[in-house]
Amino acid sequence: EIVLTQSPTTMAASPGEKVTLTCRASSSVSYMHWYQQRSGTSPKLWIYETSKLASGVPNRFSGSGSGTSYSLTINSMETEDAATYYCQQGSSYPHTFGAGTKLELK
Amino acid sequence: EVQLVESGGGLVQPGRSLKLSCAASGFTFSNYYMAWVRQAPKKGLEWVATISTSGSRTYYPDSVKGRFTISRDNAKSSLYLQMNSLKSEDTATYYCARHRVGAGYFDYWGQGVMVTVSS
Numbered sequence: 001e002i003v004l005t006q007s008p009t010t011m012a013a014s015p016g017e018k019v020t021l022t023c024r025a026s027s028s029v030s031y032m033h034w035y036q037q038r039s040g041t042s043p044k045l046w047i048y049e050t051s052k053l054a055s056g057v058p059n060r061f062s063g064s065g066s067g068t069s070y071s072l073t074i075n076s077m078e079t080e081d082a083a084t085y086y087c088q089q090g091s092s093y094p095h096t097f098g099a100g101t102k103l104e105l106k
Numbered sequence: 107e108v109q110l111v112e113s114g115g116g117l118v119q120p121g122r123s124l125k126l127s128c129a130a131s132g133f134t135f136s137n138y139y140m141a142w143v144r145q146a147p148k149k150g151l152e153w154v155a156t157i158s159t160s161g162s163r164t165y166y167p168d169s170v171k172g173r174f175t176i177s178r179d180n181a182k183s184s185l186y187l188q189m190n191s192l193k194s195e196d197t198a199t200y201y202c203a204r205h206r207v208g209a210g211y212f213d214y215w216g217q218g219v220m221v222t223v224s225s
Contacts, residue, residue, distance in 0.1 A: 033211040035151070042201060042215040043143075043151060049209050086151055090210015094167040095153040 002027050004087050006098035012106040019074040021101045023065075023087035030091045032070035034063060037100075038083045046085070047072060079105055108132040108214045110202045115219035118192055128185040128202030128216060135183035141205040141212060142176060142187045144198035152198075155187060156205050170196075192223045 003026040013019045023032055034047040045054040047063040050070060060075040074081055082105045087098040114126040126142070142154040155176035156165040164176050175188040185202055199220050203212035 031209050031211075033209070035212075042218055043212075044215065045211060045213045048206075048211045048213070054213070088151070088211065090207075093156075093165050095156075095210055097151040097153070099150045 001094055002029060002089050002092060002096050004089060004096055004098035006085075006087055006101050008101060009099070010102045010104065012104040013074075013077040014106040015077055015079065017077045017106075019077050019081075019103065021072045021085055021103070023070045023072075023098050025068045025070070025089060028067045029089040031089070032063070032065055033088045033090065034072050035086045035088065035097075036083045037086065043086065077105075081105075108204065110204070110214060110216035112200065112202050112216045112219035115200065115221045117222045117224065119225050120192060120194060120223055122192055123188070123190045124192060124221060125189070126187040126200055126202075126219060126221070128187075130183045130185065130202075130204075133204070135178075136180040139205040139207045140176075140178060140185045141203045142185075143201045143203050143212060143215075144196075145201070145218075146195075146198040149198075154200070156207075157185070158207075189221070192221075194223050197221060197223045 005024045031049045035043040036046040037043040051063045062073045084100045084102045086100045109131045111129045118124045141156040144154050157176045161178050173191045177186045199218040201218045202216040204214040
């Protein structure tokens, strides 16, 4: 099983601040996918295949990485970006998720 | 518009069974793999099961293998999850999701249904 480790667990950012969330895999994966989950709602696909933005995702978001190291970056933090972000690998079964990074507004 | 609507959740005693359903609309259901993903209260996401387009192939993590069965009815655009021998650790919100096999991501999710396993 591929274990995904996200860091940090929790962070706070001010409006306009650049934010980088990381996800490390215990073995190499072909792609990393990211989901946003706001409190009390279902997860939403946010970034897929490492760097492709899902429909409706603002272009201040970007994704990058390869092998075992991946990241999600917010170019300029906005209020609506406060949420929990999960990374996920679908390269092998069982598909696994990271534990999530809770991003709060400072 | 893609819609996934789960139903069938509730309170069930340990060791008993429960069957979840998911009604899909807004896309050609028979063309897509489908999956169930769960989230225990205040916890992260856990993939639970995936089924191929025809239903001939199914995939499970060890945590539910042998207890849970995923199935589908393409004529009804419906997905199911039969859960047997339920344990307290199965308590979670269960989401139906469309599974983009290949890259392996879940591009649409339902609103979720709560399952509570408790005596």
